[in-house]
Amino acid sequence: MRDFSSIDSTAFDLIVIGGGVNGAAVARDGALRGLKTILVEKGDFGGGTTSWSTRLVHGGLRYLEYFEFNLVRESLREREILLNTAPHLVHPVQLTLPLYDYSSRSYWEIQAGMILYDILSFDKSLPNHRMLRPAKLRQLFRAVNPNGVKGGSQYYDGQAEYAERLCLEIILSAQAADAVALNYVEVSELQRHGDRVIGLTCKDGLSDQTFTIGSHERTMIVNTSGPWVDRVCQQGVEGSTPAPIGTTRKIGGTKGSHILVNPFPGAPDTAFYVEAAADNRPFFIVPFLGMYLIGTTDLKYEGDLDPVKADNDEVDYLIAETNQVLPSARLTRESVRFTYSGIRPLPYAEGKKPGSISRNHILFEHAAEGVKNMVSLIGGKLTTHRRVGEEAVDWVYQQRQQPVPPSPTRHQPLPGAILPNDRRITQAFADYGDRVQPEALDHLFHLYGAKAVEVLALIDESADLAEPIVSYLPDIKAQIVYAIRAEMAYNLIDICRRRTSLAIQANYGYDALAAIAETLQRHCGWDEERCDRAIQNYVTYMRENCIPDYVLQSDALETPKAPAIVG
Template structure:
């Protein structure tokens, strides 16, 4: 249970608004360096941009074209740190760039870019690139469009299959260092006095309670709300009257959409980084947990940030461009298993093409707008979250008139850090092999790392938790209980979309709802009424954010939703 009275009584050094990966990294870095930290998130952790990414830990090869060498070097360094400190969540992935005569980049231009990429990643543990001849490409990728093929480049980057769990582990480490982290806590006002924020008004959606947190003259506020940065700045008040912070927009968001499909004829064994033939935009076709993740688009977005959806044109665009690269695929709308879309919190930039806006992050100090203890993050990538956290914490110390001590996060492993040859894995397999399927044991260590041992321990006291949530998938009922008891999950969506990937692999999560509600009633004290509300909320979210509009019109999808509702009663 949350102790809101204790939070009200406590004086914090740093208050962070926004519980995506950059806010989480800031909370972790600050807490580990001895600062008292409060982080609040209006929804669930990682429910925004963090959850809607392409799930790559990459250096940003295309940023070289815009001469952003510092950003590429920073990203490549951070990629290496993640591969070392979170090997269960950040894994090497081979990328292939097919090169065509009609493309915007020649064979030699791409080769020069690959050489520079290797130079900038001089301290990497991954192999250097290699160039492939047209003959070699035909041997390795028989399904690639052969017309005017000039060869290919192959290199390695990183993949975060469970980006939401990466954010969660960072927050758990922050908690262990003393930070208070609260999801489902909305900031309703930033009270200003003089040139400072002096009080935050908060609404706890779990307890349905509104309260305030007072700031000392040393407290700093960090705005890592992603696309919602401007909305937070608009919450400024003086003496109960609106007093927004700043007058110019800071964020010029662009929308990125993805689709997920099952394996298809000619599907590649490695990730492809390809150029769309219709508009030249680069996009990815990435193997992901037995499926393929395809995206992304890059469109200006000014709509509702809480209801972002891949529209039918975007889905058709990604299907069409994938079929052009892999003609044997013959992908259609019926092959789409899941879609998701999010907004990149890029700097506001009037008139620029979406793809040319810098991906480098900006720490915006609001002293110039009359508030000296507030800083906002503009931009920020999944890959560079740790660096953002370090920079934010350095700023916090400087604002407090203190010299920042060294950050420990460059070398500190995340809580689940474990290597495949760790004897704990073999011991757990031996202990649970007669109760838990081998595929589930492997899945748990891939997803939770060392924390899988705590998930498995739940089976000792409740053998029924070794049952699968959905037949044919490796997720166990124990994961749902662990999510609620240990990982601050409060809703079915928290479990299906962010503690597991069931929403993306089990018919939008609908197939998982009967087993989940049964388990949560039995082991976590959920009432039947709560389960009914959660099921309805799950359906509503999927319809508004993930199920394509064309699919919502189909009788099959409607029947599926009705069947799930009936089975869960």
């Protein structure tokens, strides 16, 4: 059971609500600049919008058509910063944009946009774009549908395959700077007095304990709860009287869904950025963890935020549009290995089409609604999270009427960053090469960066932790123990979905559950009852969030059984 007694007696300078990538960035920036900081997240770190993205760190090429030049410039600058401060998690990726006669932009309009994209990324380390005439496009990609093709373009952006781990490393960096970060803690009340929030009543989702996060006269609160921003604002209570913070709706989310499929005939070596033939909506086909990530949809959404799942129509749409541009793929519903879906926390914009709603973020100051020490983030995306953190902490210092110190996050690497001349990889192969397969060592450094040596050190405690979790993947059992001991994982969903990618790669994670449960019993003190309950909760989560309804209706997926218990 977690102990919250020290929190009850501490007055924090900065309270962050929401532990996605933006909230993590605010907490890290605040702690690094010397603020006494606490972050609370109602679920797991990175478990919301962060884990629902297309995992691209990009400038937003299509934002140019809405004349959001400042957003594109900001995004391209942040892309470059991430390539340098998180090189183990953010990598360059080439994108190919095929153009057809049904495309909404002509060849020359795309070329003009690409030139502007290069100009706005004048300080980049990535190559400039190149245009492709129809013959060249067909030469490079013989599987591309030739009917009506007008050519194309190639350019570079960034990819963060492990977006959840990017978020986690930001949290770990914040903790190293003395921030308190708590997952599975939900804010149940914003305690108001006059024009201030004077404290937060919180509930620990792991133990049902209730505790209070206190404040002082200069405490500032940053609400980065994404799609749940409005819900948090409704938790205001003055004395015993409900007093919501504002009555205007701020979030008008849109639903975005993705599917994952195995490599298929004609699958491109690079990422594709495609305009759908059915409705001209842009979507991506991206190489991802040995598979292909296809998405996203962009639909207005007014339903429940928990849970959200790709529906059958969305799956069919993404399959059909992929087959349209790459006819030899011949994807079907049976090709889909995993799905995920979530809600973008976009500004509420009545009457606007989802694709035309600005992706720029807004720091909404609640002073206009009678609360002076709170701001809510509306919008925000994976690429610009660091900038969101910097802006929010600047606001905190301004409200506190203090000089604003410079943010160190533009240049400070994340904990796992492996920089030039780092010898840890070479040393790890020398130290563990006789106990761990080379592909597993390589995988660990891709997943954990420099912190892979901490995972490997667990093997010195027990040799069985060098064993693979499933035979066909490079993940080893030490990662399970490390997730519990060092990464604040509390359940199988945390381990399979966010600390590793087993949920995506191992048959919805089902193939890994027996080995995980055995390891947790042997090394982490879990008993049979806890493992059995954890497996049941995991299966429920997968059914409600990731397994398509048509699969569930067909009973094509066997429900895993609890493993044999270690004696």
